[in-house]
Amino acid sequence: MTSTPLLEAVDVVREYRAPRRSLRTPGQPIRALDGVSVQVHEGEAFGIVGESGSGKSTLSRILMALDQPTSGTAFYNGQRISGVPERRLGFLRRDVQMVLQDPMSSLNPRMRVADIIAEPMRALRLPGDHRARVAELMHSVGLPEEAVTRYPHQFSGGQRQRIAIARALAAGPKVIVGDEPVSALDVSVRAQILNLLTDLAEQFKLTLILVSHDLSVVRYLCDRIAVMNQGRIVETGDTESIYSDPQHPYTQRLLSAVPTLSGDLLDRFNRSST
């Protein structure tokens, strides 16, 4: 790749301190990220997969400058974003938006949908007719326009996730980071939201970063993936080549643990874990 990556992490380490066990000694440091380097290019759909505690959410937060690395640096469009004060990150806040797992907790229950979707534009002081933009976004995510006066609890789970997606699109971002965006949804709704994300990514030329433990979702949506385990990226590459021919033992074990409709999970899993 010759072009500058849109988002990049270089040798990022993030340490947390475990709660202290005695009054005299401080808690042990825990490495959530242990020397992670990753590049995400413009227009691609990049997946970060791993199990709980693997560091996948921490990595996504550092790529959005929502968290600071202990050492190492994150870049957006070649520009350093780690250790930069928040007041100088306005460009990043506009360009990178997020969709979270549970819309019931990511949408303010006391705000009407119109205000929820318009909030990023207000917060970033974007010019233009916010109300018209909200109507346009409601249409893009397949919600009836007249629903803007309703509250989040008046929608189903799938519709709430559509509201969260509309809010993420409001500022006209270049990158959308989804942290388990479909994990809380039923299968039929999950397929609807995945279709929506694919359509929107194409329509608005978005770069997608998908953080998920659900390997089938990542496989469907992403061009390239990074597999994380214990704070390290153990394998990275084209989605199809990793799924068809995983190199790292951890990736092999992870893939063998995914149940399928053919019902051969226990056979496969027994073989890979012995």
Next chain:
Amino acid sequence: MSGVSGLVVEDLVVKVHDIQAVKGVSFEIGRGRRMGLIGESGCGKSLTALALMGLLPHGVTASGRVLLNGRNLLDLSDKEMCAVRGNDIAMVFQEPMTALNPLMRVGNQVAESLRLHKGMSRAAASARAVELLERVQLPEPDRTARKYPHQLSGGQRQRVVLAIALACDPAVLVADEPTTALDVTVQAEMLRLMDTLVREEGASLLLITHDLPVVASICEELLVMYGGSIVEHGDVATVFDSPRHPYTAGLRASTVLESTDGSGRLSTIPGRVPSLGSFPTGCVYRNRCPRADDVCGTVPLLTAPPGSNQRAACHHPIESDQPLGSGKASA
């Protein structure tokens, strides 16, 4: 624990404030059989489980028959049901953090049901609890028994819940989304463990989940539920290979994320699950079904074609020689 019948459910109706949430469900789980119950949220799966356990919340009532060892569990008094629950029929819940008592050591939580149902002494129950924790493959069972739930990982907690459920050798084990909160490798280990233990104990398993591949991994038979009714029933492999009910076909298609219709889009089920009480009359699925017509205004019966045991409640079932999602199904 005699009889080969296992658990028999006949015409189970669960009413939430006079609205039928479960509309006359009948099924039978033979001794040692593993049955999956699938459907989306709001289809009545969990209410069915709670009705079997006699754990329905206030204002929700069950009628019909739930037969276990020749007794109708729905006729039992609260006191009698307490003697059955945890002893003859036990349940594994989705969220182990809420199923376990945070202030009690896990060993004592396993021992509790042994003391209650089997009348064991404190010492005997504690010793048996450690054995049970070992059976569910927890590391260092004697040390783990002295830990509190918050000191364990999610997978370990779920194993403790399973140990409690299996403590009294129940004839029937009901598991409601037992692996949904777990990572895939932990889930695979948990499924393997449930598979082994259920086989060894000869218990009947009712596994409730919205995750079709999980059912395919450890169950033999399958019930598909929608709108409080069973819409399809049969062998797991047959139903997933060639579903007859359009709802099953739709669930299957949206689960298999590889299956796209040429344009690269995933097939979905149009619309969404109606809220309780707003399902259509007649066939519960007809407002979302690509095959629905005027006939669907009457309630279809759960029937199998001759020479098959794959029952579907549909006026226009998908025949196996037809391609999946024919007609408007893929639109």
